[in-house]
Amino acid sequence: MDNLPPSILFITRKWPPAMGGMETYCWELAQRLGRFGRLAIIALPGRKGGAVPTLPAMLWFGFSTAVRMIFRKPTTITHAGDLAIWPLAWIASVRGRKSKIVISLHGSDVNFANGSGIASRLYRAYIRLGAHLLKRAKLVANSEWIASLARAQGYSDVVVVPLATTLKAQSVPTGNNGALLFAGRITPSKGLGFIIREVLPLLDESTCVRVAGSVWDQQEAELLKHPQVEYLGVLGSDQLANEYARAMCVLVPSQTSEGFGLVAAEAAACGGVVIASAHSGLAEVVTPELGFLAHAGDAAAWANQIGAIAKWSASERTRFVSAAMVFAQQKYDWDRVAADTTAAYF
Structure with missing residues (x-):
């Protein structure tokens, strides 16, 4: 049993057919995580046409996933796809004291806390609570700028992993259309x-x-x-x-x-x-x-x-x-x- 590869649980509310940088990140990363361990995915799909899920769908995803996490066997690594769903990572940390907790950081899910409105202030308090409860979590930021914002909110263990692109040309284009x-x-x-x-x-x-x-x-x-x-x-x-x-x-x-x-x-x-x-x-x-x-x-x-x-x-x-x-x-x-x-x- 000790020779089994590590178990990885990847949780995300950003998933195709929704379209966007966070969705692309979660999809492309998840396609490769199975190379490094026994992978399980809990994902909330977007809507047809590329739209994000509705607010009721997101709330139900959070509640139903939290219930699943409470009764689920702990995994070696639990990876949350963005900071807004940190409570799910916290449940994993409570259920499995030896589990490695990882959270990806993007632009909108951290930078929104810097606003001056009521919603931004509430969100700032929300993610700072996460920093207090998730002392042993590792955060993966897609830029040094995002990492600096997370550190300012109380998260200390942050590494920077720049994103990537699925689009690539095979040959150098010649000329241009002038536009x-x-x-x-x-x-x-x-x-x-x-x-x-x-x-x-x-x-x-x-x-x-x-x-x-x-x-x-x-x-x-x-x-x-x-x-x-x-x-x-x-x-x-x-x-x-x-x-x-x-x-x-x-x-x-x-x-x-x-x-x-x-x-x-x-x-x-x-x-x-x-x-x-x-x-x-x-x-x-x-x-x-x-x-x-x-x-x-x-x-x-x-x-x-x-x-x-x-x-x-x-x-x-x-x-x-x-x-x-x-x-x-x-x-x-x-x-x-x-x-x-x-x-x-x-």
Whole structure:
């Protein structure tokens, strides 16, 4: 019996068909954890079309999983997919005093505690209670910025494991379509409005912004009617990879903090030339080897960087793209994420 591989329980409320960075992380990591032990998964699937579960579904998942945890045999490792479900990890720690408790940290599940509203203050108290009760938990942050936020809330044992991308090009793209690409949720925090309202007027009037992603804010969606905007809808993986490779620039203009910035990593791995906001986890991903940074609210800086890339010769573009692709594909690899994460288990 002592020679059995370790048992791993992975718990997540972020699961396909819901779409997002946390869902991608949980799915891709879970596909690999079985290599390191006997894996069991308790997951709450999202809704068709990529939407997250309803609030009643989330509440029922929390309650029903807590009951299951109380009566379940303890595992060697219990891994909670995000900090918001720390009580489930706490139950596992009480049930199995020798169990290793691991919690993944993302952008939204930690950064929300920094807000000034009532909901943020309540959430801050909630995760600080978790820090008090889970003294022996190991936390896995996807960026040093997220790790610093967790430490500020009382969590001490935090390691950093950057994310990865499933999208990768096999060959260096040649040429580009002359357009800018925005890929992501269409909501004010992601910065599409900043690009259209403030940056686009500083560029040549023939410049087109191609937009791929789901609408989360109807007011922001009105920008899709702009004559220099082409809305592509929600794209499949192959279509999105092709758009990254064909764009003159891939823009990641987030106006609020990002835990990691997955779009930047996957765009570079597909042969895209990335410009991203110079803050939070994005600035850790978009190093000079991968792309370019501009201050989030500085329209002139964005326009100047776009203009500089537009003037590249074919050889200059190929040289940069080929090096960035190699860098992104080697660094942001899911097998590396799984290996680094399980290193925190043992």
